[in-house]
Amino acid sequence: MKTIKFYWAFIAAFALLLGSCSKEDVGTSEGVISDNVAYLTLGPVLNAMQNDINKQQATPACTDDDPSYAMIRLLYGPNNVVVETEVGIKEDDQGLFTEYSEDLEIPVKNGNTVSITLTDFVVYNDDDVAIWAAPKIGSDYAKFVSDPLAREFSLRAGSKNYVNVDVLCIDDRTVNLYGYQFFDITPIKLYEFCVFANYCTDSGRHYTADYSLNLYEYSDGQMGDLIYENLSPNKGVDGDTFWADPLCMFVPGPGEGVDSDEEYLYFVATLKDWNYDGDEQVIEQALSWDTIQMLLDRDGDDDTTNYWHMFFNCDEEDGPSGTQAGE
Structure with a gap:
């Protein structure tokens, strides 16, 4: 897709693991899904090395604020259909996860798979301040996570998929070090x-x-x-x-x-x-x-x-x- 200026806020940092593990019914209660869609749940996971990163790279310390929602951008299918959406975040004994959203039900023909590319993942607190963001490939901080964005994977029709995401605490003064070119304090309609x-x-x-x-x-x-x-x-x-x-x-x-x-x-x-x-x-x-x-x-x-x-x-x-x- 063309270059787009995103009006999402990115302020703070946390390190999450972005791995393409798949689990059934993690953090959802929607029951069996249709056989012509694939459902995606994204789960932030804390990286224990965050404190070391702060010391070595002078990155901002992580906030104690609770996550409220995530701003997500992904592409799917052979035509790279764009999904840009805001999804609430919940937590259970297995960790954090994005709550159910129709925007994350990806259409796919029965028996087939669909390609997904996750390009942006930013987590906000209740005050609309971004506290965690997933660094992108080629950025200065991409080396501190296992799988920087953009991350590509496939989903099968009729499946529920749980994917963990690596993020680092982000600061508006150094937003470019995470691969995000533009920065504002609050999301803009x-x-x-x-x-x-x-x-x-x-x-x-x-x-x-x-x-x-x-x-x-x-x-x-x-x-x-x-x-x-x-x-x-x-x-x-x-x-x-x-x-x-x-x-x-x-x-x-x-x-x-x-x-x-x-x-x-x-x-x-x-x-x-x-x-x-x-x-x-x-x-x-x-x-x-x-x-x-x-x-x-x-x-x-x-x-x-x-x-x-x-x-x-x-x-x-x-x-x-x-x-x-x-x-």
């Missing part, structure tokens, strides 16, 4: 933002456009941190018809102290050649919270959102579309 693009020839013929898009934070007329990099729409060819889906991403709200009409996000979209021969063109757009809210037009229970329509080399002006993404 995300909102869906979608774009769609057309390309026009000089004579005015319209084509569905292919493009790449970068999204940045924006403040006082200046681009800030990169949130998404090189996003592109899902596209294809049906007979003689070239099609592309709206490109959707999740963005944060404006944060405290930012007026709703103040521009706080900025995207740069670059045209790609496809079934047309278009010169390299770029569309740049700053976005305010008012604009994002205008596009979040959900009627009733419909999980849809309007999209921002971009026009490369066209007479039309960019702006909100009257057609809803997802229809």
Whole structure:
């Protein structure tokens, strides 16, 4: 998947073992599960070497706070479907474990297996402060755990699987040493933002456009941190018809102290050649919270959102579309 800026809090550290052991019915009481899903439970386990790590590497001491929930990101299946979810944490005489969540029921055909890649695992206390995080491969602290992330394993249809996870206490001053590039004090709610693009020839013929898009934070007329990099729409060819889906991403709200009409996000979209021969063109757009809210037009229970329509080399002006993404 593309580079994503996560708005999860990571503050403190604990060392947990990430091993792919599998146990039946550990920490769950859901009974027999369907034969077309595989259920995953993730269990933090304390690493007894944490104190030695603190002394040798000057990592922050572990907090005495009790874990409340985990923010988890994983990919599954041949198409790397993304699951990003918050799951509560419980404890029994066998240790800590993530409580039951439908988000961790992974669809899989009866009799088959499904591939899982766990990419992010961060544990928070009741005050929404992160106390433990699993270090990632290539990070400075990956050497202190048995299996740093990303961790790949397989689940079988109709099975319950218990997987232990290695984490180290994390500090916001050294978050990059654990492999997490971005850091905030509290989790931030995300909102869906979608774009769609057309390309026009000089004579005015319209084509569905292919493009790449970068999204940045924006403040006082200046681009800030990169949130998404090189996003592109899902596209294809049906007979003689070239099609592309709206490109959707999740963005944060404006944060405290930012007026709703103040521009706080900025995207740069670059045209790609496809079934047309278009010169390299770029569309740049700053976005305010008012604009994002205008596009979040959900009627009733419909999980849809309007999209921002971009026009490369066209007479039309960019702006909100009257057609809803997802229809």
